[in-house]
Amino acid sequence: MSELKPGRSFVSAQQVAELAGVSRSAVSRTFTDGASVSETTRKKVLEAAETLGYHVNHLARSLIHEDSGIVCLIGADINTPYHSRLIDAITRRLQAINRVAMVINTSGDTDSVEAALRQTLNYRANATVVLSGTPPTSLINTCLNSGQHVILINRDDHLDGPENISVDNAAAAREAFHMLHRAGSRRIAVVSSQAGTPSLVARERAFETAAGEAGLDVTITRAGPTGYGAGFEAGRLLLSGSHRPDAAFCVTDLLACGFMDAARVEFGMNVPEELCVVGFDDIEQAGWASYQLTTFRQPIVQVADHITMLLDGEDPLRQRGGSVSFHADPVWRRTVRPK
Amino acid sequence: MSELKPGRSFVSAQQVAELAGVSRSAVSRTFTDGASVSETTRKKVLEAAETLGYHVNHLARSLIHEDSGIVCLIGADINTPYHSRLIDAITRRLQAINRVAMVINTSGDTDSVEAALRQTLNYRANATVVLSGTPPTSLINTCLNSGQHVILINRDDHLDGPENISVDNAAAAREAFHMLHRAGSRRIAVVSSQAGTPSLVARERAFETAAGEAGLDVTITRAGPTGYGAGFEAGRLLLSGSHRPDAAFCVTDLLACGFMDAARVEFGMNVPEELCVVGFDDIEQAGWASYQLTTFRQPIVQVADHITMLLDGEDPLRQRGGSVSFHADPVWRRTVRPK
DNA sequence: GGGCTGCTTGCACAAATGTGCAAGGACTGA
DNA sequence: TCAGTCCTTGCACATTTGTGCAAGCAGCCC
Structure with a gap:
């Protein structure tokens, strides 16, 4: 006894x-x-x-089955509106199919990424979802070699082993250009950050190309690490000169909010009469009355649904290395002149 | 072999x-x-x-030691600025002491809370941190009976078993009243939400009491479930009448942002000349140029540090049932008239 | 009642790890 | 060179759970 x-x-x-x-x-x-x-x-x-x-005891149970029920979400800047919404959506759906999310925060030191992926392996996570950032390819291979299911979100370099879920940044950026061009804007600035995330770079490039095809030059400004502050700083730099832009494509809504605030508070400009702005992500603040930002909606629900679909499938490894791309639909508000 | x-x-x-x-x-x-x-x-x-x-394999290792290294964070509305910052801070510090966070999202159905706490037990989590919401006391007792370490954040009803970490809502709310009173405001509205979280209720009550001691009546408006929308709606209701308030204490920064936007966009009012506003939480948006909200800073760093301190201590159970309260310091910006 | 069928149940082993215990080996001092 | 000491190492057992296999048992049909 x-x-x-x-x-x-x-x-x-x-x-x-x-x-x-x-x-x-x-x-x-x-x-x-x-x-x-x-x-x-x-x-x-x-x-x-x-x-x-x-x-x-699920820990003991996981010793026998290969299914631990744990899914690792690894990412940086998880307090950002976009990321926190993504995490919210994913965790909710994971719970619905009886999985549980382990969140690994890779903000801060660079070593932490390696330590984080090791955690993933230590806990025999069922899958690893890389939300953002640029974890070295070698570490991703480490996961793959151990039989881990790796899902990359918004990394536009399509690797072989892992599953890729991405947003069609190029198409959205092209559409953004045409929205501004059709509104009559000709001196268009691209506002980005120093983060250098693959998605941000893809948006910059596609916008630049579309502008080039229309015979326009654009200048890309990367005024800070990321977010609102960088957008504000970019606004201060770009709008203080004599040759002011009449429109801006901000590769992130946070950048757009900062840029708009600089334009209005520091220079007293009216949006969209004197300055059109297009953002990206459709964070909650984009809908606030102070901004009413025209932007592109991140397909968060589709991404989360696709992840659970991949994990809930009878054979989760059947289509390894597949790539899916979702469209980011435009959300018309008030920062682009109509017609 | x-x-x-x-x-x-x-x-x-x-x-x-x-x-x-x-x-x-x-x-x-x-x-x-x-x-x-x-x-x-x-x-x-x-x-x-x-x-x-x-x-x-940490799962097998955890079978032997009682320490699984897993800490459950359970909460609702985790995409909210305040909650996502809290999760960011906690996960970062947990990783620094070699723990890993399991995030359980209790948004949505009410049954999910029970399922969530069961997950906590199933994975033999080292501790359960309840970030918010109002999980039934019976479930918390279930955790305690299983030898779980339970840490409650911002639940002002101090239970016996679990550890309580809270913010001194009452002191901050009193200070908020005096800030507004000293600025000359006499018709002060309290803007809250229908969420009914213990912290929100505590702020409402303390403010009301302080006002009563100064001989003022305040009306509490709860116009929606939570966040920006509720604040905006409250603004529309309160400011459309003939007897407009000249100040508002919003129990949350999100409410304050919505309230300010309603005041400015719908009624063209100037803040702080015609209307003073005080918020709570000090979310990132409170510092944006469009708001410059005077508010109270949530002691997020202190809370996160205290949690790790409790978990990293040689005997984490030594002071079970302890209570700690941190002060929320005022952050002066531009939504309260000086002097 | 006997034989057959099918459900239920306990035994024993499997999964991956940590650790007490005893044995072995190396090194030191006399 | 021998005794003593200390470090290292392998064996065996512990942690908690799932499951194949065989035995037991009840029920049914002839």
Whole structure:
């Protein structure tokens, strides 16, 4: 008879079995879907489990099945509106298919990325979703070699092993140019940040190309690390000169908010009369009355749905290395002149 | 000789031992701090591990120690600026002390809270941090009975078992009143939401009391579920009447942003000349040029530090049921008239 | 009642790891 | 060179769970 420690420590199946007067196998089978247990013993077991407060140990269970039920989300800047919404959507859907998310924050030192991916392997995560940033290819290969399922989001360099889910940045950026061009803008600035994320670079490039095809030159400004501050600074730099732009494509909504604030507060400009602005992401603040930003909606729901689809499939490894791209639809608000 | 599967599946210590020509115990000891291994075997083991891509299985390790290294963060509305910053800070510090965060999202259905806490127990989480919301007391007791370490953040009802970390909402709300009162405001509105979170209620109450002591009546408006939309709606309701308030204490910065936008966009009012506003949380947007909101700073860093301190202590259970309260300092910006 | 069928149940083993214990080996001092 | 000491190492058992296999048992049909 094993010793019962009522208050502390976790209850094991052995203790439940002893209280219920059955074998430990019976307890195990009671909590295993599709196992063969009679209704009477099932009842005894459930009652004993309730009394003792028993909860199946998923760690031990994962030793046997290869499925730990853990999915790692790794990313930097997770307090950003876009990222936090993405994490919100993914965690919610993962829970719906009985997985649980381990969030690994790679902000700060660069070594932390390596340590983070090691955690992924240590906990035998079912899959690793790389939300952003630029983890070295070697580390991704480490995961792949260990049989890990790797899902990359918004890395436009399409690697072979992992699954790629991306947004059609190029198409959206082209559309952004045409929106501004059609509105009559001819001196268009591109506002970006020093982050150098693949998606940001893709948006810059595609916009520049589309402008070139229309015979326009654009200047790309990268005034700070990321976000609102960089946008504000870019606005201060670009609008203080004598040759002011009449429109800006900001590769991120946060940049756009900063840019607009600089234009209005520092220079008293009117948007969209004197300055048109287009953003990207469609964060919550883009819809606020102070901004009413015309932008492109990140297909967050589709991305989250696709991830769960990949993980919930009967054979999650069947289409390894596949690539999916979702469209970012324009959201018309008030920062681009109509017609 | 166990079969080597090079590409797929995870590598076990047994395989490393065979390649290195030592016993499995030696492998185990190589990866255990403080265990006795000679330098030569350690080298052989590390080399073999590197070759095969071995990573210690934390799930199996956790079967032996009671320490799984997993900390559950459970909360709703995790895409909110305040919550995402809190999660950012906590995950970062947890990683620094070699723990990893499991994020459980309790937005949506109410049953999900129960399922979430079960996950906590299933994975033998080292501790459960309840970020917000109002999980039933019975579920918290379930965790405590299983020997779980429970840490509640910003629940002003101080329960016995769990650790409580809170913000001194009452003191800040009193200070908010005096800020507005000293600025000459006499018709002060309190803007809140229908969320009914303990912290929000505490702020409402304390402000009301302080106003009452100064001989002023305040009306509390709860115009929507939460956030910006509720603040905007409250602004529309309160400012359309003939008896406009000349100041508002918004129990959340998001509410304050919505309220200010309604005042300016819908009614063309000037802040702070015609209307003073004080918020709470000091989210990033409060510092944006469009708002420059005077508010109270959530002690996010202190809270995160305290959590890690509790978990990293030699005996994490030593001061069970302790309560700590941090002060929320005022951040003066431009939405309250000076002097 | 006997034989057959099918469900239930316990035993024993599997999964990957940490660790006490005893044995072995190397080194030192006399 | 021998005894003693200390470090290293392998064996075996521990952690918690799932499951194949065989035995047991009930029920049913002839």
